[in-house]
Amino acid sequence: MSDPKGIPTGGGQSFGHNPFAALSSEGLPPGTESSAATSGRRTGDQPARKNRGRVDIIRQTAGRGGKTVTVVKGLVGIGLPEKEQLAKAMRQACGTGGTVKNGQIEIQGDKRAEVARILSEANFRPVFAGG
Numbered sequence: 001m002s003d004p005k006g007i008p009t010g011g012g013q014s015f016g017h018n019p020f021a022a023l024s025s026e027g028l029p030p031g032t033e034s035s036a037a038t039s040g041r042r043t044g045d046q047p048a049r050k051n052r053g054r055v056d057i058i059r060q061t062a063g064r065g066g067k068t069v070t071v072v073k074g075l076v077g078i079g080l081p082e083k084e085q086l087a088k089a090m091r092q093a094c095g096t097g098g099t100v101k102n103g104q105i106e107i108q109g110d111k112r113a114e115v116a117r118i119l120s121e122a123n124f125r126p127v128f129a130g131g
Helices: 080-094 112-121
Strands: 054-060 069-073 098-101 104-108 125-128
Touching (some): 054 112, 069 112, 080 098, 080 112, 112 125
Parallel strands (some): 054 125
Antiparallel strands (some): 054 069, 069 104
16 A cells, blocks of 8 residues: 555554564573663662762751751652651651751751661762751
8 A cells, every 4th residue: 555645554564573583692692681671780689779869967056045956958859748757767766856847857966877877778868068
């Protein structure tokens, strides 16, 4: 079949046609079928962990009556429910109080090491900022 302009419309080869099917694999090193699909991943049982970005961990005392607070800033790309889950995990691990205010997580006391560990487990890259 063709249209009046001479363009074939018979369908030709289907999209499932593999031009490499007739090639021989003689002389090639042995490999697995899925080696090309997994070449970008780490070896092991778990796939590569996705880095969710940098977050700053700051120790603040200003405007808090001399009390020290650990503040986590820069949580971009996650919603309020996930921030509240992270804050809850931090409160439980540190044994202190805390909250989510203005998109930041505030934990009572100087608990930067514990907060950094929890953020690392959640695939964030914690950075100690400030003094």
